[in-house]
Amino acid sequence: MRYSLLSLARKAAQGHRDWPQAWRSPEPKPHYDVVIVGGGGHGLATAYYLAKNHGVTNVAVLEKGWIGGGNTGRNTTVVRSNYLFPESAAFYDHSVKLYEGLSKELNYNIMFSQRGMITLAHTRHDLEAQRRWANAMRMNGVDSDLLSLEEMREQVPALDYSPSARFPVIGGFIQRRGGTARHDAVAWGYARAADALGVDIIQNCEVTGFDYDADGVQAVRTSRGTIGAGRVGLTASGHSTVLADRLGFRLPITSYALQAFVSEPVKPVLDKVVLSPATGVYLSQSDKGELVIGGGLDLYASYAQRGNLPTVETVVAGMLTMFPSFSRMRMLRQWAGIVDVVHDSTPVFGPAPVKRVYLNCGWGTGGFKAIPAGGWCMAHMIAKDEPHPLTAAFGLDRFAKGALIDEAAASGIAH
Amino acid sequence: MLLIHCPHCGPRDEGEFTCGGESHIQRPALSASAEDWAEYLFLRHNPAGVTYERWRHTFGCERWFNVARCTVSHRIEAVYAMTEAKPDIA
Numbered sequence: 319m320r321y322s323l324l325s326l327a328r329k330a331a332q333g334h335r336d337w338p339q340a341w342r343s344p345e346p347k348p349h350y351d352v353v354i355v356g357g358g359g360h361g362l363a364t365a366y367y368l369a370k371n372h373g374v375t376n377v378a379v380l381e382k383g384w385i386g387g388g389n390t391g392r393n394t395t396v397v398r399s400n401y402l403f404p405e406s407a408a409f410y411d412h413s414v415k416l417y418e419g420l421s422k423e424l425n426y427n428i429m430f431s432q433r434g435m436i437t438l439a440h441t442r443h444d445l446e447a448q449r450r451w452a453n454a455m456r457m458n459g460v461d462s463d464l465l466s467l468e469e470m471r472e473q474v475p476a477l478d479y480s481p482s483a484r485f486p487v488i489g490g491f492i493q494r495r496g497g498t499a500r501h502d503a504v505a506w507g508y509a510r511a512a513d514a515l516g517v518d519i520i521q522n523c524e525v526t527g528f529d530y531d532a533d534g535v536q537a538v539r540t541s542r543g544t545i546g547a548g549r550v551g552l553t554a555s556g557h558s559t560v561l562a563d564r565l566g567f568r569l570p571i572t573s574y575a576l577q578a579f580v581s582e583p584v585k586p587v588l589d590k591v592v593l594s595p596a597t598g599v600y601l602s603q604s605d606k607g608e609l610v611i612g613g614g615l616d617l618y619a620s621y622a623q624r625g626n627l628p629t630v631e632t633v634v635a636g637m638l639t640m641f642p643s644f645s646r647m648r649m650l651r652q653w654a655g656i657v658d659v660v661h662d663s664t665p666v667f668g669p670a671p672v673k674r675v676y677l678n679c680g681w682g683t684g685g686f687k688a689i690p691a692g693g694w695c696m697a698h699m700i701a702k703d704e705p706h707p708l709t710a711a712f713g714l715d716r717f718a719k720g721a722l723i724d725e726a727a728a729s730g731i732a733h
Numbered sequence: 734m735l736l737i738h739c740p741h742c743g744p745r746d747e748g749e750f751t752c753g754g755e756s757h758i759q760r761p762a763l764s765a766s767a768e769d770w771a772e773y774l775f776l777r778h779n780p781a782g783v784t785y786e787r788w789r790h791t792f793g794c795e796r797w798f799n800v801a802r803c804t805v806s807h808r809i810e811a812v813y814a815m816t817e818a819k820p821d822i823a
């Protein structure tokens with residue numbers, strides 16, 4: 319069913335009682351041409367573009383919990399393409415462009431709000447580094463503008479501009495096309511659109527192993543039985559190395575908890591996304607009025623999806639040095655996701671060492687913004703058995719070649 | 734929140750320590766291939782279970798030691814010296 323103002327009015331008149339399910343919950347078939355492991359944004363977008371762009375519809379997305387229940391439903395929803403190197407800029411900007419048309423494409427309101435993403439400058443060195451960074455972005459065809467102190471005061475009046483501030487603000491730069499989107503809606507929108515094209519989305523189905531040999535993968539073993547698979551896409555973020563272990567290869571990934579917080583809802587006070595490189599803290603205000611706050615990683619490897627108190631204290635302290643007026647704000651919720659961190663803060667994307675298995679992982683702290691382009695390029699790679707040009711530099715082979723793409727600064731989060 | 738038993742100073746709060754990542758990684762011979770160097774530098778075991786890692790008592794005695802810790806429960810199973818072999822933890 320198409321969502322529209324008319325359908326909304328019609329259902330409202332009937333008391334909203336018989337909206338159809340947004341996607342089916344089918345029993346797994348014995349065999350699929352493509353099995354995607356992990357029903358986060360990347361897995362669901364991959365399935366959608368396989369069907370939409372390549373006509374491959376005999377596809378299952380297997381999710382051990384509920385779709386979007388991993389990092390896709392736990393992130394702080396910042397979308398931007400302010401990366402430094404040409405390879406990253408081309409990829410992430412393709413993603414922002416797809417986000418710009420996504421509500422229409424999926425017939426699902428993902429609430430993409432291009433409110434602008436501001437990075438603060440606290441020192442002369444920050445200013446110099448940002449001049450280079452903003453110019454590199456422009457050279458790569460991505461919008462960016464340096465902001466003077468006066469412009470900063472106008473854009474983000476609530477920041478501490480006093481001379482005694484712990485980290486004085488002296489300028490910054492903005493990507494105006496950056497912003498936020500509704501994370502659940504991205505997962506649900508892709509799921510609904512993929513389902514409509516014939517993709518089976520199978521929740522509560524954990525992949526526990528694989529049948530494979532030198533000729534490649536033949537099947538995935540799951541908590542709901544063995545499912546034959548022509549090709550397998552791995553989109554399991556923080557659990558990617560667990561799956562790689564079951565396929566007999568290793569990945570350059572360490573899993574860490576990354577936390578986020580929301581405050582009680584308050585009146586409009588912040589209409590941009592603001593990041594301080596000094597505190598590692600960034601925040602935005604949701605449409606409901608809650609402040610959405612993120613910070614650095616928890617500092618040791620973890621699969622415990624809850625986060626540790628010392629990091630909470632560091633993040634809150636950082637936020638208060640930026641916005642002292644928030645000191646009486648009550649926090650409503652705190653949570654963590656397990657993120658897949660790579661040495662150079664660039665994804666691991668390409669064919670796996672096992673034939674007909676494909677990797678989409680290593681997003682670390684920043685893969686929500688990458689969902690549309692990640693799905694787009696993953697679908698291309700699976701359908702054509704070759705990397706998409708936009709992700710050709712992200713392969714597993716870059717480590718032995720020494721061709722790392724060090725986006726530590728643009729990843730925006732302290733590691 | 735971890736309570737870590739520094740072998741030199743006794744039980745201390747996690748905030749006094751720095752985690753140095755996976756331990757027991759052997760440097761390959763100088764003649765090693767590019768693939769072996771990449772493995773040494775970048776590949777990690779990253780288990781969902783017991784991991785063996787280096788920790789430093791940064792805001793204390795400043796010494797390094799090894800910790801066997803479960804990444805799922807965060808339970809510390811063993812603390813042992815840098816030069817000791819991995820303890821066998823079932």
Ligand SMILES: Cc1cc2nc3c(=O)[nH]c(=O)nc-3n(C[C@H](O)[C@H](O)[C@H](O)COP(=O)(O)OP(=O)(O)OC[C@H]3O[C@@H](n4cnc5c(N)ncnc54)[C@H](O)[C@@H]3O)c2cc1C
Pocket residue numbers: 355356357358359360361380381382383384385386387388389390391392393394395396397523524525526553554555556557561576577578612653654655656657678679681682683684685686687688
């Ligand atoms: C607190 C926090 C804040 C963040 N903020 C931002 C941000 O502002 N902007 C940004 O761009 N990115 C951000 N990120 C990163 C972003 O959330 C992730 O990179 C992105 O969501 C990854 O999407 P995914 O589809 O690869 O993984 P996920 O959404 O994690 O999906 C993977 C799925 O695989 C499933 N799975 C795992 N193992 C198995 C198995 N064996 N069998 C079946 N299913 C399995 C999991 O249950 C999960 O649902 C943040 C992350 C966190 C945790």
Ligand SMILES: [Zn+2]
Pocket residue numbers: 739740741742743790793794795796
């Ligand atoms: Zn000590």
